[in-house]
Amino acid sequence: MNIGVIGYGYWGKNLVRNFYAQKKASLKAVLDFDAKKLESLQKLYPSVEITTDLEEFLKKVDAVAIATPVFTHYELAKKCLEAGKHVLVEKPMTSSYAQAQELIEIAEKKGLTLMCDHTFLYTGAVQKMKELINNGSIGNVNYIDSTRINLGLFQPDVNVLWDLAAHDISICYYLMNEKPVAVQAVGISHTNNGIENIAYLTLHYASNKIAHFNCSWSSPVKVRQMLVGGDKKMIVWNDLEATEKIKVYDTGYELKTEEDKTKILVDYRVGDIFVPKLDSTEALFTMAQDFIEAILENKKPSATAEIGALVVQVLEASQKSIKNEGKKIAL
Ligand SMILES: NC(=O)c1ccc[n+]([C@@H]2O[C@H](COP(=O)([O-])OP(=O)(O)OC[C@H]3O[C@@H](n4cnc5c(N)ncnc54)[C@H](O)[C@@H]3O)[C@@H](O)[C@H]2O)c1
Structure with missing residues (x-):
């Protein structure tokens, strides 16, 4: 299974490091609209593909982890789910409860895993x-x-x-x-x-x-x-x-x-x-592993999308x- 990360900022770097270390899936691509940040990533992880284009990115991956600012979570997660990708969204899941509920509905309809990274x-x-x-x-x-x-x-x-x-x-x-x-x-x-x-x-x-x-x-x-x-x-x-x-x-x-x-x-x-x-x-390693296993074994992760929605x-x-x-x- 190929994983992609969107957002290579402060937290995205931690997600990249922990997904890269996983055994049951490979970190395939990272998307950020800041090309400079992506250049620094490529020096550390030469095997990971980088892009600033969402359409191109979605063609490469089966599952996506989103670590961009909160107000972008809903739009990005919706696009990824609609493209048939499993999604992990950083906390807080969305800017509104209605948005979180809508994402849960889309994921359920499409039979995709959706979870929210409450790392603690x-x-x-x-x-x-x-x-x-x-x-x-x-x-x-x-x-x-x-x-x-x-x-x-x-x-x-x-x-x-x-x-x-x-x-x-x-x-x-x-x-x-x-x-x-x-x-x-x-x-x-x-x-x-x-x-x-x-x-x-x-x-x-x-x-x-x-x-x-x-x-x-x-x-x-x-x-x-x-x-x-x-x-x-x-x-x-x-x-x-x-x-x-x-x-x-x-x-x-x-x-x-x-x-x-x-x-x-x-x-x-x-x-x-x-x-x-x-x-x-490291909690983030276990979280990344839980996301991958939830997809592979078709089971609920510990940090469910429902917890993410309740928080919002x-x-x-x-x-x-x-x-x-x-x-x-x-x-
Ligand atoms: N789980 C935790 O404990 C924890 C800790 C810190 C931050 N976070 C969460 O992580 C998320 C990101 O926070 P951060 O501090 O890393 O922010 P940040 O500003 O450092 O990084 C965000 C990155 O996303 C990129 N970006 C923004 N919009 C984009 C878009 N539409 N497409 C592609 N790239 C885009 C930016 O260029 C930037 O590199 C937030 O939701 C935050 O709450 C979670």
Whole structure:
């Protein structure tokens, strides 16, 4: 199977490196409308064909990975699907939920694989958390709380939630396997383009769970921390730790019912801390492999197009909530 990559910018370079390293498919061609970028690629990968022409590119490949700016994803993915190619789109999948749904429909009709690269789902940390939740060690997940802040690059077209919370939304859905029913968000822009550089997003669930994300490009320190609170144990994921990224706390509390219902009696339990070993394979390599195997074996990948669409749906609703001063928006 021949793979092609569209967009050889910051992230496209990582996709090219990881598709080039795959065994079950070969990286055949790369398209970018910037010919200079393609010249630099050819020095590193002489066997890969380069082109600035989409029609020519589509003739060479069976499957395409798209790593161009978000506003171009829908048009490019649609053209590739209509040409009968399997498609991997970078996150966020599209600029609107309607566009994401349309792409899913086209892929289904044509029997093609469509997935969205939410790379974090393939990290050793997220895989381990999923395993701990699935095997019951954490108990029922009550909440997820994430802080994703740093002195970040102010994006000219999307706010901080589209940039950073996209990761948290996909991880929450992957871990809890439950869609939120409503979202609430507030944020602020400190620039004159009105694009929020600090925002707080809350997801509400039908099953009494809650998730909250603090995202900022305006923090003096970088924090990448997620708490997953189960009713048996709790997880702290610090993605900036070199090795001990995940710590599982045998910590919990029990609420006692008393005759006097107004009194709340809480029994706290503080036990051991367990540091599990994580798989250190590069997440993007596993993601590229999953795309190829999904096509070859006609199975669903872990980062489905449905997760990609849900992320866009939540982001769209969060934007609406911010513009309505934090109003709760039903999904
Ligand atoms: N999965 C992740 O963790 C992750 C990380 C970073 C970026 N991304 C995503 O990757 C995508 C690209 O981001 P980036 O930072 O690499 O951007 P970038 O601007 O560095 O690169 C985009 C490249 O696409 C090319 N391009 C733009 N429009 C094109 C078109 N219509 N046809 C052909 N080439 C075109 C540009 O010339 C450029 O080389 C975005 O969707 C971004 O959100 C994902």
